[in-house]
Amino acid sequence: MITRRDFILNAAKGIAGLALPLTALEILSPDQLLAARGDSSKVRWAFLVDTFKCVGCGFCVKACKLENGVPLDANVTRTWVERYVLAKDGRVFADTPKGALYGFTTGKIDLGLGKFQDIKKEDIEKAFFVPKLCNHCENPPCVQVCPVGATYQTPDGVVLVDRTWCIGCGYCIMACPYGVRFFHPVYKVADKCTFCYHRITKGLKTACVQACPFGARMIGNIRDPNDPVSRIIRTERVGVLKDEYGTRPQVYYRGITREVI
């Protein structure tokens, strides 16, 4: 004979049990978890930018353009350096004249359209330089939108463009939330940072990392626990750009503020 109390208790237990998905009861081994994330490759390139060290000399931009055949004076670049000046009254200024190809040799902020803003030293609250480049996202939106399979992610995590395959439609340029892609004025295809794939696969550093006198840029293998870049990303406070987009960018930054976008 079932009592009213037992019936209500059993019904409550049954409903609670039904609400629990079966997957919650499954126990995953760490190996299975890694495999599910597609971590079969031993190498996954990642980049680290230390904005405390950057002085805005722009040697990285110059080296990148000459190494990778991007026309110097064309208004496109695979990497660039932004200057942020945060004034005490709350105003935020940011500029990157010519992508900082020639560095920052004036204190005046380039507002565009030939206008410049001078900010007095005593009015500056914070000011710093932020190098930018392709984030080689784990979930690259630029790759998703390519209609012809011309842009892709290599097994070691680098996003490349197949120049013989690209039809120049420009979808990827529009899709990138970080604005790192551009139309190459010589090859007439989409172009972007390759993490100097021809260099890193030979054991060299990227051109920008090598050219930086201050060690503000580093590249390393995030799957190698002893790699200096991997160790800093794991043990120190680093951030990424536009995390909320879910792209899982693989360029990590030290010392950025919320004004940096």
Added chain:
Amino acid sequence: MKSHAWRPLYLVLGIVVLILIARQFLVPKSFGIHERGYMYGWYREENIEDWKRYPVSYRSEEYCKDCHSDKYSMIMQTPHAIIQCENCHGPAREHPSDPPKLEINKTRELCLRCHFPLPYPSSGRANIRGIDPEKHNPGIECSMCHNPHKPTLEGMK
């Protein structure tokens, strides 16, 4: 059934078959879906090798130091040791065969990349000594007086 209405359909089917046959010959075997699936891994695999074959231009100071050991050992004693030779001398590429001579950038603007004073807190730039280019000997190259390989005051020409 024989009808003029079916003829365009046969034509279209013929074109589709022709395209499918042509595709077999024109699309390389390695083009397809790879490790990361259709969304991220749909590509032509040989392109990875194409990118690996791209020539290296910047060879680093390790490439320069054996032949130019005098200049190398001089600059290594100074604060300029952190600057790569190729930042001012340009990419070595296949030097000395190609190019036989590197073009040195001796402009004031090159030095000002670091030595224009920008007193930015929380940036390393604030710690580098700078000059006002409008007041400090305007119009002449810095290397007229300063030795970039020995930038300390003892190195003045």
